[in-house]
Amino acid sequence: MRIGELAQKAGVSTKAVRYYERLGLVRPGRATNGYREYDDGHLRAVVEIRELAATGITARKTVPFLECLELGHEHSDDCVSSLAAYRDSIAEIDRIVGTLQARRAQLVARLDEGASRTFPKEKTMTDYTTLPAGLPVPEDDGAADHLPGMTVPQLTFTATDGRSVDLAGLGSGRTVIYLYPLTGRPGVDLPDGWDAIPGARGCSTEACDFRDHYDDLAAAGVGAVYGFSSQPTDYQAEVAERLRLPFTMLSDEEFRLADALTLPTFAAEGHDRLYARLTLVVRDGVIEHAFYPIFPPNTHAQQVLAWLEANPATAD
Incomplete structure (x- = not known):
């Protein structure tokens, strides 16, 4: 199949497919006229990259999953290397969440301090950046x-x-x-x-x-x-x-x-x-x-x- 057909079936843009090619994640064949040719294996790889992206795993970090598929496994996370990639991504998210929570606490403190000077009538500032429960x-x-x-x-x-x-x-x-x-x-x-x-x-x-x-x-x-x-x-x-x-x-x-x-x-x-x-x-x-x-x-x-x-x- 041609690149446009692949992109349409996978639900991505042709630019995304070319980007995956530059990263070496997708390696199409070449027809006699020089055009790229893609098969169902390429389609499955692109769909896998797209689905992993929805979880926060970037295209560059999908290599273990694609290699697992290339080895003949039914699922891209049947391999130990894929599970390790999951753990690494979770650890990275935990690190980011911890950093953001610390920054947020600092910002809320500075907001309360600054707002108490500007709006002396309100002793406790309403935090409009978060949603209350319920x-x-x-x-x-x-x-x-x-x-x-x-x-x-x-x-x-x-x-x-x-x-x-x-x-x-x-x-x-x-x-x-x-x-x-x-x-x-x-x-x-x-x-x-x-x-x-x-x-x-x-x-x-x-x-x-x-x-x-x-x-x-x-x-x-x-x-x-x-x-x-x-x-x-x-x-x-x-x-x-x-x-x-x-x-x-x-x-x-x-x-x-x-x-x-x-x-x-x-x-x-x-x-x-x-x-x-x-x-x-x-x-x-x-x-x-x-x-x-x-x-x-x-x-x-x-x-x-x-x-x-x-x-x-x-x-x-």
Whole structure:
């Protein structure tokens, strides 16, 4: 089979296949005309690399698993070397988790110290970067079922970087727009009963997850990421700066997009209308996929990334 057919069957891009070749993980044959030729063994290897990547094992570390398959084993982890690779990856994750927990504790301490100087009225700062336990899980009410296949309306919104962004002019390729109700600020109370509303809590954690996986989304073919809410641009800009977001946010105080696409919204204390949490994957001016409902929001960017990897754009 040719490279395009292999990529399509394996659920990856042709660029990924070429990358695996450069690493020496896939070694295709050559036809008489010089074109690369792949067989079912190559297909199985590429699928294995993709599946291992979903667990956090990089392509460079898949050698023991591929060698196990080449030895004729039914499963890539039937070999002792593969099990050792699992243990090494788990140990590396444990090390990273320990480092991140220590850093987080330092940051929370500095946040509390800095915020207590800036906001003296609030003695105990609410930590908006984590989710409390026991949050209600939103149910799918079908409010987004109609969105895939719809054309994005020609609406222009102000971005936190000062640009005006026309949704109908996003260009070719994929764009991710994640809609959220509102983000909290240190020293500013969330609406009463906020945590009791299914899917309401977690906007800052969602933004951080998109921040932390921004490069991964770009590598998966996403040309741009936008946060989108009804909050004013200056409010969004403060959040983008405080959370060090590598992408911009769009403000829709009048809910023009909600009215144009019949998007789900809800009310909360002090807010007559807020956007429900929803993410759109837009491709060439058309909504390709809609994520709704979203829970938990603190890992939602990873959910989007997994969908992109499972549904790659057409092969080169």
